[in-house]
Amino acid sequence: MPKAEETAVDRRPLHERIAADLRDEIMSGDLAPGDALPSTQRLKDRFDASNATVQKALQLLKDERLVVGRAGAAVTVREHRQETVRPADTGLPAAAGEPYPLLTAAAAKGRRAAIDLLEVAEVTPPAEVAAALRLDADGTAFLRRQLLSYDGEPAELVRAYYPADLARDTALSVPRKIRGGAAALLAGLGHAPARTLDRVSARIPTQEQYGALLLPTDLPVLRTFRVVLDGAERPVEASVLVKAGHLYELEYAFA
CATH class of the missing domain: 1.10.10.10 (Winged helix-like DNA-binding domain superfamily/Winged helix DNA-binding domain)
Incomplete structure (x- = not known):
């Protein structure tokens, strides 16, 4: 030793x-x-x-x-050297008629946020997602892949998965943006997010992440694996959120 x-x-x-x-x-x-x-x-x-x-x-x-x-x-x-992201600001459903919380939080900081929907498909999810959503061995989920940007610069690549039996025939399965965000839609379906579990790690970026986030080097990315549960403790969403590790940090507050 x-x-x-x-x-x-x-x-x-x-x-x-x-x-x-x-x-x-x-x-x-x-x-x-x-x-x-x-x-x-x-x-x-x-x-x-x-x-x-x-x-x-x-x-x-x-x-x-x-x-x-x-x-x-x-x-x-640079003026915007590292952004502090507070997951609590963006994890709640939007109020009726209000935009997605991430857009509101960015505007409050004087920044312009945008969300590009890259893909919506029914897929066999990765093993960690399948386990988190408690899917059967042959279970599927609807993937919504999105790229978030601030002031025109890519900020976060998101792969959000929803159980197929919950998402099928809803806006979660359609290749269009969801007004107010997925949390608002889930609440409308009777599965309002009640608890969120985050697992954060630093990893070397994959090829997809490297290209989508326009990373200049192989600096680690900040990876959050998030599981959202409703009031009955049913997992209704599992997401992989990836940010450039040198540009973003997460802030959590505990009472």
């Missing part, structure tokens, strides 16, 4: 290590939105790096949409 003071050797290229340290300072707020990053010379001295290596590190951060810069000007932290 290694001793407590022992650490692994960081074998990443130097530009990736520099980007990692600066990324942490940006995400923790030590470098705030609008702040200029240290000059190239200061970064060269700090990390004992060449000019080319520092520029490669800064380019990574630009590609990750954390900083902005142009030739002859300082590189600065």
